[in-house]
Amino acid sequence: xxxxxxVVSFDGVSTEDLASIDIFSDLQRHRGPDGEGSLQGECFxxxxxxxxxxxxxxxxxxxxxxxxxIAVLANGEIYNYIELMQDLMxxxxxxxxxxxxxxxxxxxxxxxxxxxxYLRGMFAFVLIDLDLNQVIIGRDRMGEKPLFIxxxxxxxxxxxxLRTLVQSQSIPFKLSPKNIHAYLIYGYIPExxxxxxxxxxxxSGTLEIFSLEKREHLVHRYWEIDTSGMEIRDSEETELGKxxxxxxxxxxxxxxPVGISLSSGIDSCLIAKLAKMHTSELHTFTVxxxxxxxxxxxxxxxxxxxxxxxxxHVVRLDPTEVAKRFSxxxxxxxxxxxxxxxxxxxxxxxxxxxxxxxxxxxxxxxDELFWxxxxxxxxxxxxxxxxxxxxxxxxxxxxxxxxxxMMKAGxxxxxxxxxxxxxxxxxxxxxxxxARKNLEAITDISRYRLRARAIARLAxxxxxxxxxxxxxxxxxxxxxxITSRIVMSKLVDTYLKTNGLAQNDRxxxxxxxxxxTPFVDYKLVEMAFRQCGSANKxxxxxxxFLKSAAKSFLPDxxxxxxxxxxxxxxxKWYSAxxxxxxxxxxxxxxxxxGLVNRKAIKVLRKPLSLLGRPKVLWLELVxxxxxxxxxxxxxxxxxx
Numbered sequence: 001x002x003x004x005x006x007v008v009s010f011d012g013v014s015t016e017d018l019a020s021i022d023i024f025s026d027l028q029r030h031r032g033p034d035g036e037g038s039l040q041g042e043c044f045x046x047x048x049x050x051x052x053x054x055x056x057x058x059x060x061x062x063x064x065x066x067x068x069x070i071a072v073l074a075n076g077e078i079y080n081y082i083e084l085m086q087d088l089m090x091x092x093x094x095x096x097x098x099x100x101x102x103x104x105x106x107x108x109x110x111x112x113x114x115x116x117x118y119l120r121g122m123f124a125f126v127l128i129d130l131d132l133n134q135v136i137i138g139r140d141r142m143g144e145k146p147l148f149i150x151x152x153x154x155x156x157x158x159x160x161x162l163r164t165l166v167q168s169q170s171i172p173f174k175l176s177p178k179n180i181h182a183y184l185i186y187g188y189i190p191e192x193x194x195x196x197x198x199x200x201x202x203x204s205g206t207l208e209i210f211s212l213e214k215r216e217h218l219v220h221r222y223w224e225i226d227t228s229g230m231e232i233r234d235s236e237e238t239e240l241g242k243x244x245x246x247x248x249x250x251x252x253x254x255x256x257p258v259g260i261s262l263s264s265g266i267d268s269c270l271i272a273k274l275a276k277m278h279t280s281e282l283h284t285f286t287v288x289x290x291x292x293x294x295x296x297x298x299x300x301x302x303x304x305x306x307x308x309x310x311x312x313h314v315v316r317l318d319p320t321e322v323a324k325r326f327s328x329x330x331x332x333x334x335x336x337x338x339x340x341x342x343x344x345x346x347x348x349x350x351x352x353x354x355x356x357x358x359x360x361x362x363x364x365x366x367d368e369l370f371w372x373x374x375x376x377x378x379x380x381x382x383x384x385x386x387x388x389x390x391x392x393x394x395x396x397x398x399x400x401x402x403x404x405x406m407m408k409a410g411x412x413x414x415x416x417x418x419x420x421x422x423x424x425x426x427x428x429x430x431x432x433x434x435a436r437k438n439l440e441a442i443t444d445i446s447r448y449r450l451r452a453r454a455i456a457r458l459a460x461x462x463x464x465x466x467x468x469x470x471x472x473x474x475x476x477x478x479x480x481x482i483t484s485r486i487v488m489s490k491l492v493d494t495y496l497k498t499n500g501l502a503q504n505d506r507x508x509x510x511x512x513x514x515x516x517t518p519f520v521d522y523k524l525v526e527m528a529f530r531q532c533g534s535a536n537k538x539x540x541x542x543x544x545f546l547k548s549a550a551k552s553f554l555p556d557x558x559x560x561x562x563x564x565x566x567x568x569x570x571x572k573w574y575s576a577x578x579x580x581x582x583x584x585x586x587x588x589x590x591x592x593x594g595l596v597n598r599k600a601i602k603v604l605r606k607p608l609s610l611l612g613r614p615k616v617l618w619l620e621l622v623x624x625x626x627x628x629x630x631x632x633x634x635x636x637x638x639x640x
Contacts, residue, residue: 002061002075003031003160003509004147006046006126007170008135010154010215013045020157020170021047027164031075031509037061039071039128043212044135046126048073051512053358054081054255059099062128065109066094069130072104075160076123076145077514079250079521084118100253101125113207116222120250120521124160124202135210141223142520143191143204143497146334146505150199154215158202161506162194162334167634171199175628180595187338187620188499195336204497223522225489225529236531237548244549247521248274251361258359259283260310261348261515264300266543266550266559267363267372271518273308273553275361282310285352285360287344290318295567304558315351317343317568323576330623331630332510333503338620340570342503349511358514364504365519368496369488369528370543372563380487380538485533492525574607574614581622589628590621 005024007017018040025036025047032049039046039062048061054077062071078084081100084107089095093106100121107115108127113136122144127136137158139147149158150171159165166173174197183189192200202208205223210216252258252275260272262284276282284305288298298314305312322343329342352360367373501517508515518524531537531545541547547559585604590596600621607618 002048002050003028004046004048004073004075004124004126005159005164006044006073006157008044008156008158008210008212010043010210010212012042013040018045020168021045023168023170024159024164025049027167028159028161030512031160033512035060037073039073041128041130044128044210046073046128046135048075051358051509051514052256053077053514054100054253055098056255058097059101061101063097063099063102063105065105070105070108071128071130072101072108072125074101074104074123074125076121076125076140077253077516078103078119078121078123079253080120082253113209113220114222116207120523122516126158133212135212136207137202137210138207138222139202139204141205141522142492142501142525143201144501144505144517144520146502147202148194148199149202149208150196152198156210156217162196162199163331163631163634165199166196166631169635171196173631173635174198175593175595177595180624183336183624184617184620186494186498187616188502189335190494190498225526236545237551240527240531240545240549241552243524243527244270244518245274245277247518247524249278251516251518251521252278254359256358257281257283257356258361258516259285259352259355259357261352261360261362262286262301262305262312263363264297264304264558264561265363265563266547266554266561267366267519269304269363269558270546270550270554271361271363272305272310276308276310282308283352283355283357284310284312285348285355286312286314287347288314288316289569290316291569291572293569295569313351313355315347317347319569319572319576322573323580326577326580327626327630329507330626331634332507333627334506335502336620336624336627337499337503338616338623339499339503340568340573340619342507343573344568345503345507346510349508349513349515352513353511358512359516360508360513361516361518362504363519364500364517365496365525366543366546368491368500369519369525369532370546371532371538371540372543373491374542374563376487376491377538377542485529487538488529488533496520570614571608571612574619577622578607581626584629585622585625588621588625589632590625593628595624595628596621 005021005028007013007020009017021038028049032051034052034056035050037048037050037060050061052059062073064071078100081103084103085095088103088106088110091110093109095102095106104115104119104125104127107118108129111118116138119140122140122142124139124145124147125137129136137147137149139145146160147158148162148165149156150165157165157170165171176195176197179189179193179195182193183195189195192203194200203221205221207220207222209218209220211218248271258275258279260268260275260282262268262272263286272282272284284301286298286301289296298316302312302314325343329346330336332346333342349360371377501520504515504517542563550559582605588600588604591598591600603615603617604621604625607615609615
């Protein structure tokens with residue numbers, strides 16, 4: 001696990017470009033405190049900082065092939081490196097280390113740019129081919145490892161972190177108002193966009209190839225989710241269980257101790273149980289809250305950890321402490337991400353680091369892949385209902401019904417205000433009746449706070465589904481595509497990749513911790529799409545296939561336990577953050593810079609509704625404001 005950065009310039013790199021590598025190294029030291037390396041040529045310069053996990057003493061980068069004409073600098077882990085190394089040695093390749101990263105240069109020698117399809121892991125890399133005079137950068141299939149790139153006039157500057165592009169003064173800090181809309185819709189910025197002009201994310205599952213002599217820049221997509229060649233020998237549950245065990249065997253490979261980020265839910269408990277099969281001593285790390293809360297899972301998590309023979313550690317978050325570190329949190333996430341759960345990610349990473357750990361496994365991704373979110377399931381049901389009304393064929397009985405109330409004060413008041421759900425259903429009936437047969441692509445897909453109404457429109461955007469890349473006509477597609485693959489693809493491409501996995505990497509690496517996410521192993525993702533991506537799988541019980549597979553490893557009471565998710569005492573946290581930040585919000589920078597209009601000032605003064613419920617828009621704006629202020633302060637410090 002590391003940080004990578006560099007410059008490619010068709011006109012040749014400058015003295016300033018060469019000097020920037022040392023600046024990047026210093027700014028990304030938290031990503032790689034154990035070492036650094038660099039290489040340069042007439043038209044390129046690149047560097048890295050290293051967090052040593054595998055072959056700690058000989059895995060220094062850059063790593064070269066035998067002929068010294070191919071080199072690589074990389075961030076991440078290649079989990080199947082042992083199998084790849086054995087295969088390559090049979091083909092007479094000679095290795096100089098036991099580093100997982102070394103397989104990259106030998107695979108490239110053997111297979112050219114197709115080498116990346118052999119890798120199973122998380123990575124972002126820069127590869128130099130001196131003979132062909134080309135530079136190749138790329139990211140893993142699911143985008144676990146970040147890579148940002150700035151492009152202007154034949155010059156490309158790339159980095160594992162967005163903020164260090166700006167802090168290094170390699171690029172101007174010029175914000176992009178056109179992408180603010182995407183942020184306010186999602187609460188994060190979907191790939192490949194960013195909020196800085198001329199900077200984008202290198203897309204997951206792609207290579208970018210720079211031919212220096214030809215002055216060409218090509219983007220090559222090497223992976224799309226493919227379920228066509230999967231052979232099923234046993235039951236779905238058995239196949240999933242076997243694959244989970246295979247993934248865990250690979251992801252437990254490490255020359256340093258591996259810990260587990262543990263809640264009391266099935267996802268992380270399953271990861272912990274499988275991890276314990278590969279180590280005699282396992283440590284778990286859990287977040288709790290300083291005050292009594294029904295949302296606190298720490299007691300159950302500690303109990304489970306002890307039941308499998310693990311050693312539990314707990315960090316408790318206090319609203320005042322969360323508020324004091326809120327600006328720091330906004331900076332460390334690297335991009336504006338309006339998710340209050342980030343405080344927990346950071347606290348667990350820092351706890352693990354304080355105990356001497358470098359690697360943490362987590363259960364992220366299972367909810368997105370196995371229909372774990374009720375709001376998504378509800379949205380798909382609404383989409384089914386909408387389709388039945390197109391052309392005037394209204395099924396009134398599906399609309400004229402009451403929703404079950406939640407027996408809590410705030411939700412109960414909302415339920416009464418909405419006429420027991422009847423008002424919303426009638427409004428939806430009117431909207432669905434007006435729906436056109438040829439529906440246009442929309443942007444508000446996977447915005448969780450719009451709940452089912454917005455998520456139901458997932459099916460109207462097909463831009464990420466390969467089979468229907470150039471069409472927006474969806475109403476003649478079979479139901480199984482509308483209700484499964486499209487919804488899952490959108491959820492993975494937006495909410496999982498640019499919220500969950502993004503925070504996972506940025507906040508763990510801020511504490512020099514490598515976060516590993518077994519559920520997003522690409523073979524597991526493809527199996528999940530095959531199992532959960534056919535007709536009406538959303539109507540099966542929550543996480544049906546995963547829970548069936550988990551029965552071989554976990555007790556029934558845990559498998560059948562009601563889902564909580566990471567739900568901190570949001571109301572208390574919002575209030576504390578407001579108290580901490582309100583003085584700096586009198587004259588918001590986001591208004592001065594023209595990113596939002598002056599109505600934002602009024603929103604920033606009210607973190608809670610009249611019913612005392614947290615306002616998501618308030619969080620979005622205050623996160624954006626604090627992020628802008630923190631980036632600007634770092635740039636000013638650098639100028640001094």
